[in-house]
Amino acid sequence: MDLAFTKEEIAFREEVREFFKNNVPPETRRKLQEGRHLSKDEMVTWWRILNKKGWGVTHWPKEYGGTGWSTVQHYIFNEELQSYPAPQPLAFGVSMVGPVIYTFGNEKQKKEYLPRIASVDDWWCQGFSEPGSGSDLASLKTKAERRGDKWIINGQKTWTTLAQHADMIFCLCRTDNNAKKQMGISFIVFSMKSKGVTVRPIQTIDGGHEVNEVFFDDVEVPYENLIGEENKGWDYAKFLLGNERTGIARVGVSKERLRRIRALASKVESGGRPVIEDPAFREKLTACEIELKALELTQLRVVADEGKHGKGKPNPASSVLKIKGSEIQQTTTELLMEIIGPFAAPYDEHGDAGSNESMDWTAQIAPSYFNNRKVSIYGGSNEIQRNIISKAVLGL
Amino acid sequence: MDFDLSEEQRLLKESIDGLLTDAYDFDARKKYMKEKGGWSKALWGKLAEQGLLGLPFAETDGGFGAGAVETMIVMEALGKALVVEPYLATVVVAGGFLRHGGSAEQKAKYIPGIIDGSKTFGFAQLEKNSRYDLFDVVTTAKKKGSGWVIDGEKFVVLNGENADTLIVTARTKGGQRDKAGIGVFLVPADAKGVTKKGYPTQDGLHAADITFTNVEVGADAAIGDPENGLPLIERVADEARTALCAEAVGAMDESLKETVEYIKTRKQFGVAIGSFQSLQHRAADMFVALEQARSMSMFATMASDFSDAKERSSAVAAAKVQVGKSLKFVGQQSIQLHGGIGMTMEAKIGHYFKRLTMIENTLGDTDYHLRRVSEGGGLLA
Numbered sequence: 001m002d003l004a005f006t007k008e009e010i011a012f013r014e015e016v017r018e019f020f021k022n023n024v025p026p027e028t029r030r031k032l033q034e035g036r037h038l039s040k041d042e043m044v045t046w047w048r049i050l051n052k053k054g055w056g057v058t059h060w061p062k063e064y065g066g067t068g069w070s071t072v073q074h075y076i077f078n079e080e081l082q083s084y085p086a087p088q089p090l091a092f093g094v095s096m097v098g099p100v101i102y103t104f105g106n107e108k109q110k111k112e113y114l115p116r117i118a119s120v121d122d123w124w125c126q127g128f129s130e131p132g133s134g135s136d137l138a139s140l141k142t143k144a145e146r147r148g149d150k151w152i153i154n155g156q157k158t159w160t161t162l163a164q165h166a167d168m169i170f171c172l173c174r175t176d177n178n179a180k181k182q183m184g185i186s187f188i189v190f191s192m193k194s195k196g197v198t199v200r201p202i203q204t205i206d207g208g209h210e211v212n213e214v215f216f217d218d219v220e221v222p223y224e225n226l227i228g229e230e231n232k233g234w235d236y237a238k239f240l241l242g243n244e245r246t247g248i249a250r251v252g253v254s255k256e257r258l259r260r261i262r263a264l265a266s267k268v269e270s271g272g273r274p275v276i277e278d279p280a281f282r283e284k285l286t287a288c289e290i291e292l293k294a295l296e297l298t299q300l301r302v303v304a305d306e307g308k309h310g311k312g313k314p315n316p317a318s319s320v321l322k323i324k325g326s327e328i329q330q331t332t333t334e335l336l337m338e339i340i341g342p343f344a345a346p347y348d349e350h351g352d353a354g355s356n357e358s359m360d361w362t363a364q365i366a367p368s369y370f371n372n373r374k375v376s377i378y379g380g381s382n383e384i385q386r387n388i389i390s391k392a393v394l395g396l
Numbered sequence: 397m398d399f400d401l402s403e404e405q406r407l408l409k410e411s412i413d414g415l416l417t418d419a420y421d422f423d424a425r426k427k428y429m430k431e432k433g434g435w436s437k438a439l440w441g442k443l444a445e446q447g448l449l450g451l452p453f454a455e456t457d458g459g460f461g462a463g464a465v466e467t468m469i470v471m472e473a474l475g476k477a478l479v480v481e482p483y484l485a486t487v488v489v490a491g492g493f494l495r496h497g498g499s500a501e502q503k504a505k506y507i508p509g510i511i512d513g514s515k516t517f518g519f520a521q522l523e524k525n526s527r528y529d530l531f532d533v534v535t536t537a538k539k540k541g542s543g544w545v546i547d548g549e550k551f552v553v554l555n556g557e558n559a560d561t562l563i564v565t566a567r568t569k570g571g572q573r574d575k576a577g578i579g580v581f582l583v584p585a586d587a588k589g590v591t592k593k594g595y596p597t598q599d600g601l602h603a604a605d606i607t608f609t610n611v612e613v614g615a616d617a618a619i620g621d622p623e624n625g626l627p628l629i630e631r632v633a634d635e636a637r638t639a640l641c642a643e644a645v646g647a648m649d650e651s652l653k654e655t656v657e658y659i660k661t662r663k664q665f666g667v668a669i670g671s672f673q674s675l676q677h678r679a680a681d682m683f684v685a686l687e688q689a690r691s692m693s694m695f696a697t698m699a700s701d702f703s704d705a706k707e708r709s710s711a712v713a714a715a716k717v718q719v720g721k722s723l724k725f726v727g728q729q730s731i732q733l734h735g736g737i738g739m740t741m742e743a744k745i746g747h748y749f750k751r752l753t754m755i756e757n758t759l760g761d762t763d764y765h766l767r768r769v770s771e772g773g774g775l776l777a
Contacts, residue, residue, distance in 0.1 A: 001405075001465050002398045003698040009397070072397055258776055279770070286770035290692075290714045293775055297691035304399045320684050389683050390676035394656045 005072070012073055016080045023049050024086040032085045033260060035368035037208055040123075040165045046087050047120045057094050057118045064102050064110070065118050071307035075300070082252025092161070093117040093124040096240050097170040100187065104228035104236055113168075113189070125192070127157040127171030127214065128237065135384050137172075138181045138234060142216065144173035144188055146223065151188060153196075153219040159378075163199050163212040166192045176231050187233035190221040204374075206367035207349065241380065248318070248379055249325035251296045257332040258289055265339050275339050284338075288331050295324045316392040319385040326375040326382060333369040340365050399694065401465070408462075409469045411446060416477040422744045425478055425600075433558040434602040435481045444513030449487055453495060457507045464635070464700040468642040468693065475646025478747055480600050482516050482555035488639045490517030492632035493563055493580060497620035502582065506561065518559035518585070520550035520606055521629075528760040530565070530629050531575045535608065537566035537622065542615040544568075544622075546581060546589075546608045556604030557594030559585050564608065565629060568622050579622030580629060587611050599751040627705065634712040637759050638700060641693040641712075641719045644755045648686045648726040651748040655679065655730045658745075662735075675733060682726045689722035710772050713765035720762030723752040 005013070028042050050056050059074055060066035069077070081088060089095070098117050101109055116122040133140040142155025153173060163169070169192055176184030192199070196219035202211045228236055262285070265276035275281055302317050337344055340362045348363040376382045390396040401409065419439060420428075428436035443449055451466050453459020460466075467488065474483055487510060494506055509515030526532035535548025546566050556562065562583045570577030583590065589611035594604040620628045656679055659670035669675055696715035702708040727749040731738035738745050756762065769775055 001401065001694065001698060003695070005397055255776065262774065262776070279767075282770045282774075283766055286766060286774050287717070289775040290717050290766075290769065291688070293695065293714060294688040294691045294718045297695050298687055300397060301399050301691060301694075304397060308400065317687065319680075320687050323684055324688065383677070386677040386680035387673075389680035393683060394676075394679055396656065396660065396670045396676045396679060 005076075009072055009076060013076050013080060016077055017084075019053065019055075020080060020084045020086055023053075024084060028087065029085065032087065033256070035364040035371075037210070038087060043087050043090070044120050044123075047089060050089065051118055051120070056089060056120075057098060059095075060098060060114075060118075061102060064098075064114050071303050075303045079252040079255075082250060083256045085253065085256045090120065090123065092126045092166075092170075093120070093122065096126060097124050097168075097189065100170070100227060100236050100240050103239065104187075104232075108224070109227065122167045123162070123165050124168045124170065125160050125163040125166035125214075127160060127169045129159045130156060131158050135381055137237070138185070140172055140174060140185065142171065142173050143177075144171075144175050144186060144221070146175070149223045151221040151223060151225070153188070153190075153216045153221055155216050157214040157216075158202070158211075160199075160212045160214045161210055163192070163214050164201065164209070168192060169197075169214070170227070172233050172237055175233075179231065182234040184231055185233040185237070186230050187227045187236045188221060189225050189227060190219065194219050194221065196220070204371060206371040207347065208367065208371060249295055249299045249321035250329060250375075251292065251299055251325065254292050254325070254328050254332055257329075257336070258285070258292065261285060261332065261335050261339065264336070268339050270341070281335075281338060285335055288328060288335065291324065291331075292328050295321065295328060298324070316388055319380075319388045319393075322379060322385045323376075323382050329375050330372050333365075333372045336365045337369050344369075401469070405465060405469060408451075408466060409473070412448060412470055412473040413476075415442060415446060416473055416479070420477040420479060422478075422747075425480065429480055429600055434596060434600075435558075440481050440513050440516075443481070443483070444511065449483075449513055450511035452487065452491055453507055453511060457495075457503050458511050459507070464638065464697045467635075467639055468697045471639045471642035472646035472649075472693075475643035475648075475751075476650040478600070478647065478744075478751055480602075482518075482558070482601075484636060484639055484643075485518055485555040485559070486510055486516045489519045489632060489636050490561070490563055492635045493619050493628065496631055497580065497625075497628045499616075499619075501616060502619065506582070509560070515560045516555055516558060518553045518556040518562050518604070518606075520553045520556065520562045520564040520583075520608075522551045522553070524549060524551065525572075528764045529573070530633055531578060531626055532573050533565055533567045533578050534572050535564065535566045537564075537568050537579050537581060537618075539568075540612065544579075544581060544613050544615075544617060546583065546611040546613065548608050550606045550608070552597075552603045553606050554597075554601060554603050556606055557592055557602050561585060562590070562606065563619070565625070575626050577623055578625045578629065580619040580625045581613060581617045581622075582619060583608070583611060583613055583617065587613065597754065599754040600747065601754075630709060631705070633759055634696075634709055635700065637712050637716050638693075638696040640755050640758060641689070641696050641715050644719050644723045644752055645686070645690050645693045647748050647752050647755075648689060648723055651726055651730045651745065651752070652679070652682050652686055654745055654748075655682070655733050658734055658737075678729055678733060682729055685722035685725045689719045692718040706772065710769055710775065713760070713768045713772075714775050716760060716765040717762050717769065720756045720765070723756055724762075727752040 028046055031038055057065050058067045058069060058077060062068045101113050128137060130140045144151040144153045170189045172185050173188050174184055175186040196217040198215040200213045201209045202213060203209055266274050268275050299321055343362045344366040428439060447460060448470060450459040451462040455461045491510055494503055523534055537544045537546050562585055564581045564583050566579055566581055568577050568579045589609040591607040592604045597603050659675055660668055662669050692715040696712045699708050699711035730745050731749055734745050737743050
């Protein structure tokens, strides 16, 4: 047992840090630190910088542009990326549909889609959740009917993250009504520019626009856009969601936020002294740091285990990462709220705060607190994660 | 970075798990607790035979030169089996003082008796008003000739009633809460002026309140620098806290296992109560708490190699915070999920809860260590 990274791993970490320092646009970093939303341009610009370096799709097989890194190297890269902070690669393309395509797709699909995911020529979004299908995803109703060499798609998706920017969507569609609910689903990809696709924004409680409703009215899609086999879509979705949960602890994100909390709490005064000198506040902050350290080590244990025994099946311990990781992220946003106290109130309706000096750094704190309630809901709600632990780990 | 055990460590784990599976089920434990002194000399002898009492000592002192990971393995196993024998007091604490602070003569005099199982120790540290502050010492050690005279009262000395030798913290100069001027002394338990009042503890161990009245010891009784013993005391206390974290992980692990087994078999309304989601989610949260504690137990274990004493003690304190929170949750919910049967002395589960609760209050509780980390500038800094 040894906690220390090897000399090579430390050198690698330095290389990664150095690259971020020299290449992440400062404005992008600042916005992330302050919890602001980035524009499409800002994100794409950064991802193309990353891809040019060869770090756009790090975990893909080498033949499709991956790096061949060890699990520890992947871990270091993600940690440094999150804690710098720099935008993480677009999960929908890089972590979700990409691996499904290179694992289950045909040669033509691999050639057509994979390079464009890596270069962000296509922005992908995820068509899974529906108004009636949240945690019970397999009950989805969006229908794809085969007509000659086409699919005709009708239905509605929701919570579609950043669909407003998307060029492509990967969609779970019901293709057999008579089969058991998991057995009649297919995995189909198509252009968001197709006739019959409508995107409607959903404004979330923080005032932001990240998620959307997406409607399909007789959308015509070439039959060849089916990935893998007809009615096997549920298997691919499970594969994809297994990938989604690794890295969901977001330890680096919370680390960065805790550093920011210490810095802000040293500046803001309360009762004639900096907030950080209030023992009650400091102990809450310390308790959160300790929880995060425990989580970081739990994550390292999962990473080390995957390194030894291969990824194989998703590790049920990753449910621990999801539960604790989301709780800690939420606690960090609560601590920020405590620091600014009454100055949490002003609402920056148009997202253009910055002209007023006092609002410059406070404007995003309440929205970020509101927005972070999502992290215990998405990616399989924490209640679903508890179901997974109780069944897969405890055998209940 | 590596969380796996080495081949030798795996063998050690198998060997102690095997020994305790054979010799330490719940009924055997009850029997051992009824023996004179409250624990089993025969079982202690078996631990010695397998080399477990000599693990951390240098090979030149007759030991195996094992490290913190080996102690973690042993303590976790002892926690699982709810072992009442004085491993912590003798091997971890007294062993720690001798290894880190003992002179060649002291090592030669005391270590062989620990390794062969013939001698046990007690750590006389707690005072009426010291609570968890190791530097808060009223007991005095005054120079007399070349030796020392010790006066004072110590409380809840684990294994204090049975120990052959007591390790006593005493003030050689300065005031009650001065960090300088504290010494560590080896005192024969049968020395003139030592009075012991022994009693069982809540968790089935034995302890004693001990009064030292004009107890005379020689110059060779002092371990390390008698005027600046605090760094040594803190180092050994950190090792003891780390060992307690591992013991707690073992006890929580077994407590959760027993609880899950119970709710799988206990039927109400015609079904196993483990089929109810409210209980499943509670058990899942217990698993989360256990794994977080396990991670921090490993962290504290690996921190024993940190060269910076402040970093080391901050890591250990953080571990004690996490373990303290986890053990309270796992301990309490193990009783809750067992229902009425969990309230009975007859069921094993309550004994885990009691041991875990006492671990929380040994060498600093959750709030105490949280304050320490907090005052030290946090864990990220």
